[in-house]
Amino acid sequence: MITCDFLIIGAGIVGLSVAKALNEKYPDANIVIIEKEKNVAKHASGRNSGVLHAGFYYTADSLKAKFTRDGNRRLKEFCHQEGLAINECGKVVVCKSEDELQTLQELYNRGIKNGVNVRLIDERELSQIEPNAKTVSKALHSPDTATVNPIEVTLRLKEQLESNGVKIYFDTSFIDRMQGNIIKTTQGEIEAGFIFNTAGLYADRIASHFNFSKDYTIIPFKGIYLKYTGKDTPLKTNIYPVPRLENPFLGVHYTVTVDGAVKIGPTAIPAFGRENYHSLEGIEAKDLFEILYYESRLFINNSFHFRDLAFEEFAKYDKKRLSKMAGELSKNIDVYRFTEWSRPGIRAQLLNIHTLELVQDFVLESDDKSAHVLNAVSPAFTCSLPFGEWVVEQSIK
Numbered sequence: 001m002i003t004c005d006f007l008i009i010g011a012g013i014v015g016l017s018v019a020k021a022l023n024e025k026y027p028d029a030n031i032v033i034i035e036k037e038k039n040v041a042k043h044a045s046g047r048n049s050g051v052l053h054a055g056f057y058y059t060a061d062s063l064k065a066k067f068t069r070d071g072n073r074r075l076k077e078f079c080h081q082e083g084l085a086i087n088e089c090g091k092v093v094v095c096k097s098e099d100e101l102q103t104l105q106e107l108y109n110r111g112i113k114n115g116v117n118v119r120l121i122d123e124r125e126l127s128q129i130e131p132n133a134k135t136v137s138k139a140l141h142s143p144d145t146a147t148v149n150p151i152e153v154t155l156r157l158k159e160q161l162e163s164n165g166v167k168i169y170f171d172t173s174f175i176d177r178m179q180g181n182i183i184k185t186t187q188g189e190i191e192a193g194f195i196f197n198t199a200g201l202y203a204d205r206i207a208s209h210f211n212f213s214k215d216y217t218i219i220p221f222k223g224i225y226l227k228y229t230g231k232d233t234p235l236k237t238n239i240y241p242v243p244r245l246e247n248p249f250l251g252v253h254y255t256v257t258v259d260g261a262v263k264i265g266p267t268a269i270p271a272f273g274r275e276n277y278h279s280l281e282g283i284e285a286k287d288l289f290e291i292l293y294y295e296s297r298l299f300i301n302n303s304f305h306f307r308d309l310a311f312e313e314f315a316k317y318d319k320k321r322l323s324k325m326a327g328e329l330s331k332n333i334d335v336y337r338f339t340e341w342s343r344p345g346i347r348a349q350l351l352n353i354h355t356l357e358l359v360q361d362f363v364l365e366s367d368d369k370s371a372h373v374l375n376a377v378s379p380a381f382t383c384s385l386p387f388g389e390w391v392v393e394q395s396i397k
Contacts, residue, residue, distance in 0.1 A: 007192035011035035015198035017388025047345030056111030067383035091145035094135035225265035
């Protein structure tokens with residue numbers, strides 16, 4: 001049996017950030033991480049957009065607001081210190097009609113309250129920042145938004161932790177909780193003084209073994225981008241639409257990657273399994289029936305406009321439809337040169353099973369033996385370093 005002071009289940013960016021916080025606060029502690037895959041960044045941590053968000057989308061009373069603002073700065077510093085690639089390309093949020101100007105103003109107000117560097121700009125200034133962006137009257141400029149390679153960042157964090165004595169066991173899956181704080185894994189039993197569950201797509205399942213997550217289940221949403229295959233470089237800045245603030249998704253937008261490539265998307269399509277990346281792969285019977293049950297309730301009740309969202313998102317599988325939506329944000333881009341689908345990712349979105357609401361902020365449930373990160377929702381990658389510290393502070397009293 002392996003014994004340790006702290007055990008972390010899941011070696012995604014959040015799990016690694018929790019380990020980093022523990023390692024810094026308790027340098028002599030024996031820290032163990034288990035991960036079911038052969039390496040880090042095989043799921044959400046390596047399949048996200050790579051955007052480091054600035055923090056103006058969220059209300060000032062949310063955890064997201066603080067952690068996004070601070071996480072943006074911290075991950076930029078990490079990339080610079082470690083010599084990792086970063087594209088500090090910024091972002092503009094544009095309006096498609098005058099009806100969106102009020103929401104744009106709300107985004108600006110939130111940004112100012114959150115201490116984020118944002119400006120309202122006119123069409124002339126927009127053309128100077130990004131000549132190919134178009135808007136109605138005004139736009140929002142976020143110079144601190146950047147893009148990185150999420151796989152590269154996660155791998156470097158893993159290397160740092162291992163060099164500091166943190167043990168990471170790959171090909172090791174959680175099976176069950178035994179007596180006390182002993183867990184059974186595919187590689188044997190582990191006893192820990194304290195357990196952190198940062199298992200992402202499976203966090204709710206693992207939490208249930210510890211009598212947590214009684215009010216929640218995870219509903220997976222699949223996100224795919226279309227990559228630009230033209231030989232020119234049509235954009236230098238991320239272009240986003242004004243979002244529907246009641247929804248957790250930001251709408252179809254242009255992303256400039258860390259190497260200067262451009263992609264449009266993403267979709268936010270309900271998936272039929274927690275690892276349902278392609279066609280029928282990654283679908284388990286238990287997941288399928290549970291997902292279909294809750295999604296049918298969301299569809300019938302049209303909770304948070306789920307029915308409208310589902311029809312709209314499935315239509316995005318048509319490349320021409322997706323390209324046309326992106327074209328509403330730009331001037332002189334041949335949107336039909338977006339022809340190649342990117343590697344899909346799956347967003348672990350927490351659903352309150354009683355209210356049928358998609359939970360839009362982080363959720364942590366804990367006691368004196370374990371802590372469970374149930375909703376490491378977007379932009380968890382941006383938030384990861386300060387969020388990991390907060391998880392440790394809240395859990396270890």
